[in-house]
Amino acid sequence: MPYQPEFLLRVYRTMKTIRIFEERCIKEFEGGNIPGFVHASNGQEAIAVAACIDLTYKDIIGSTHRGHGHCIAKGCDVIGMMKEIMGKATGLCKGKGGSMHIADFDKGMIGANAIVGGGPPLCNGAALGAKTRGTKDIAMSFSGDGSANQGTVLEALNFAAVLKLPHVFIFENNGYGEGTSANYALGCDSLAERNGAFGMPSEYVDGTDFFATYEACQRAIQRARQGEGPSSIEAETVRFDGHFIGDPQLYRGKNEIADAKVNRDCLTLFRNRVLAESWLQAPDMDAIDEEVELLIASAVQEGLNAPDPDPAIDLMADVYCSY
Amino acid sequence: MTTTPTSGTSSLKTYREAINDALRQEMRRDPTVIILGEEVSGGAGCAGQDDAYGGVFGVTKGLMPEFGRERVIDTPISESAIIGAAAGAANNGLRPVAELMFFDFIGVCFDQIFNQAAKFRYMFGGKARTPMVIRGTVGAGWRAGAQHSNMLHPVVTHIPGLKVVMPSNAYDAKGLLIQAIRDDDPVLFLEHKIMYDLKCEVPDEPYTIPFGEAAFPRQGTDVTIVAISNMVTRAIEAADLLAKEGISCDVIDPRTVSPLDEESILESVEVTGRLVIVDEAHERCSLAADISSIVAEKGFSSLRAPIRKVTAPHAPVPFSPVLEDAYVPSVDRIVNAVRDVLGA
Numbered sequence: 001m002p003y004q005p006e007f008l009l010r011v012y013r014t015m016k017t018i019r020i021f022e023e024r025c026i027k028e029f030e031g032g033n034i035p036g037f038v039h040a041s042n043g044q045e046a047i048a049v050a051a052c053i054d055l056t057y058k059d060i061i062g063s064t065h066r067g068h069g070h071c072i073a074k075g076c077d078v079i080g081m082m083k084e085i086m087g088k089a090t091g092l093c094k095g096k097g098g099s100m101h102i103a104d105f106d107k108g109m110i111g112a113n114a115i116v117g118g119g120p121p122l123c124n125g126a127a128l129g130a131k132t133r134g135t136k137d138i139a140m141s142f143s144g145d146g147s148a149n150q151g152t153v154l155e156a157l158n159f160a161a162v163l164k165l166p167h168v169f170i171f172e173n174n175g176y177g178e179g180t181s182a183n184y185a186l187g188c189d190s191l192a193e194r195n196g197a198f199g200m201p202s203e204y205v206d207g208t209d210f211f212a213t214y215e216a217c218q219r220a221i222q223r224a225r226q227g228e229g230p231s232s233i234e235a236e237t238v239r240f241d242g243h244f245i246g247d248p249q250l251y252r253g254k255n256e257i258a259d260a261k262v263n264r265d266c267l268t269l270f271r272n273r274v275l276a277e278s279w280l281q282a283p284d285m286d287a288i289d290e291e292v293e294l295l296i297a298s299a300v301q302e303g304l305n306a307p308d309p310d311p312a313i314d315l316m317a318d319v320y321c322s323y
Numbered sequence: 324m325t326t327t328p329t330s331g332t333s334s335l336k337t338y339r340e341a342i343n344d345a346l347r348q349e350m351r352r353d354p355t356v357i358i359l360g361e362e363v364s365g366g367a368g369c370a371g372q373d374d375a376y377g378g379v380f381g382v383t384k385g386l387m388p389e390f391g392r393e394r395v396i397d398t399p400i401s402e403s404a405i406i407g408a409a410a411g412a413a414n415n416g417l418r419p420v421a422e423l424m425f426f427d428f429i430g431v432c433f434d435q436i437f438n439q440a441a442k443f444r445y446m447f448g449g450k451a452r453t454p455m456v457i458r459g460t461v462g463a464g465w466r467a468g469a470q471h472s473n474m475l476h477p478v479v480t481h482i483p484g485l486k487v488v489m490p491s492n493a494y495d496a497k498g499l500l501i502q503a504i505r506d507d508d509p510v511l512f513l514e515h516k517i518m519y520d521l522k523c524e525v526p527d528e529p530y531t532i533p534f535g536e537a538a539f540p541r542q543g544t545d546v547t548i549v550a551i552s553n554m555v556t557r558a559i560e561a562a563d564l565l566a567k568e569g570i571s572c573d574v575i576d577p578r579t580v581s582p583l584d585e586e587s588i589l590e591s592v593e594v595t596g597r598l599v600i601v602d603e604a605h606e607r608c609s610l611a612a613d614i615s616s617i618v619a620e621k622g623f624s625s626l627r628a629p630i631r632k633v634t635a636p637h638a639p640v641p642f643s644p645v646l647e648d649a650y651v652p653s654v655d656r657i658v659n660a661v662r663d664v665l666g667a
Contacts, residue, residue: 036466087644096642097642114471146400179365180366180399250365251365252371315646
């Protein structure tokens with residue numbers, strides 16, 4: 001067996017946790033319990049987990065506006081996340097950040113980012129930190145197909161190649177930059193090929209296939225740890241929900257999402273594969289399903305019960321460091 | 324003076340509809356007017372409906388079906404390229420209206436605005452003409468968090484060569500946007516996202532409102548309140564509350580902050596001797612500080628009390644609703660500031 005059962009169960013649990021977390025976010029947003037703009041990543045779980053499952057807390061990831069999955073895959077506490085998304089005082093960022101600005105520095109998660117293309121330059125900095133201090137830690141940035149066209153991202157790719165930084169660039173191509181097709185917005189035929197032109201190994205993978213994505217990430221992570229410089233991975237995936245929760249998604253094709261849920265659901269594909277290979281048994285995964293449902297239900301309840309920040313204290317706290 | 328519409332018809336329109344009206348009428352009048360930005364139509368290259376968004380706030384809805392993708396251009400998410408293309412096109416025969424979905428994104432493309440478009444006219448000895456408009460949404464209130472809620476008008480107001488327009492109601496939005504499109508300089512047209520559904524009576528025909536002419540939504544003699552953008556609504560509310568106590572406020576809406584109607588502000592303070600400035604931007608190096616300095620310098624002899632500024636605190640915009648509500652200047656804070664300058 002190429003994968004240990006413990007590893008596979010951990011993968012399944014993490015993917016399932018992201019799925020249920022996102023589905024509850026949608027429900028709680030619709031119920032008025034989550035304010036603001038929320039971008040769900042259900043459908044894209046395999047990439048976050050494949051990329052992060054073997055990282056340590058000293059490895060750094062930088063995420064996007066669609067960042068819940070990356071946070072969970074990197075080990076962020078789902079209760080702290082839910083409280084943050086609900087704007088509560090005991091959230092991961094004390095309610096100051098919200099869904100688009102979740103961070104957990106203790107876990108090596110330096111931030112979701114509401115500015116498209118904001119993350120990759122910052123991850124270059126994290127990679128430079130590791131390289132300069134002589135550690136074997138790496139940085140990993142997540143970008144979408146939309147942010148692939150931002151100048152900041154293109155600059156960051158070249159910069160990382162020039163400085164040979166230990167930076168793994170993950171591009172989640174879900175086919176849409178907001179409500180615009182990736183095929184329209186990318187002037188090239190292949191994002192993977194374009195990224196490769198920056199002078200780094202660049203792969204395309206089917207991001208709904210956990211195993212293919214995991215193996216590509218392993219190659220890139222090993223290369224970064226060994227001081228061989230950056231790599232890029234374009235992982236094609238599916239966004240099950242809108243650009244933001246509440247997006248009517250008029251731009252999507254008829255039955256497109258329903259078909260994807262049947263044929264391109266990374267969780268189903270994972271489950272089918274491990275059962276077909278007899279790597280895991282169904283009851284083990286069913287038990288995880290139940291545990292995860294309970295965990296997320298309790299996260300929601302704790303989020304609802306958590307206290308709001310106190311404007312008299314919290315509004316002006318942490319604008320600057322205090323001594 | 325405001326150009327009067329030729330026909331007398333008008334209708335109740337939202338701020339969103341008034342802006343859409345202005346864009347549509349100018350695009351019909353002038354084939355060189357184009358729109359470019361992210362999701363200004365939406366659905367480009369997709370299997371579903373075209374014009375799926377019409378801008379994420381629906382402001383440009385219906386324009387692509389009427390004018391086509393050649394004139395209503397959905398762009399990649401590349402703000403520097405959007406603004407640069409608008410500036411270059413403006414130098415070369417077009418009148419682009421570029422959209423920054425959130426004006427916070429000037430952080431990504433600021434060079435193209437302040438070091439390029441703003442300077443062409445002067446730097447090239449008056450030979451360049453850059454008739455472009457950048458529309459962008461500003462302000463807090465949507466629970467959108469620190470990176471989508473800024474009021475950055477003081478940053479752009481600081482730059483010579485840029486004109487900065489901040490309409491506070493649907494009527495002004497239409498007239499000022501038509502003026503902006505016809506203007507030969509780069510104009511930043513800043514729409515407070517909390518106002519899109521606010522309605523008022525708006526003429527159906529095109530009309531223009533010149534830059535640098537304030538509006539006076541309430542007239543009074545005790546205290547001058549200068550309010551910017553979304554804060555005009557709150558200043559009016561404060562003035563109406565205070566009127567019941569017999570306190571008469573002169574509410575001034577500059578409408579454009581560059582150029583700024585200094586004269587109207589100074590004339591008002593000459594009568595009232597008291598000034599409260601209300602702005603959702605931070606206080607330091609701000610428009611509120613700027614107006615305060617103008618009045619202190621040019622209207623000092625009129626002042627009978629220290630000037631008071633009601634602004635957002637010196638902090639990023641917080642996400643949590645309770646914090647965001649405390650962040651944005653409230654009607655209460657305006658009322659208290661007015662009482663304060665009256666020594667009441």
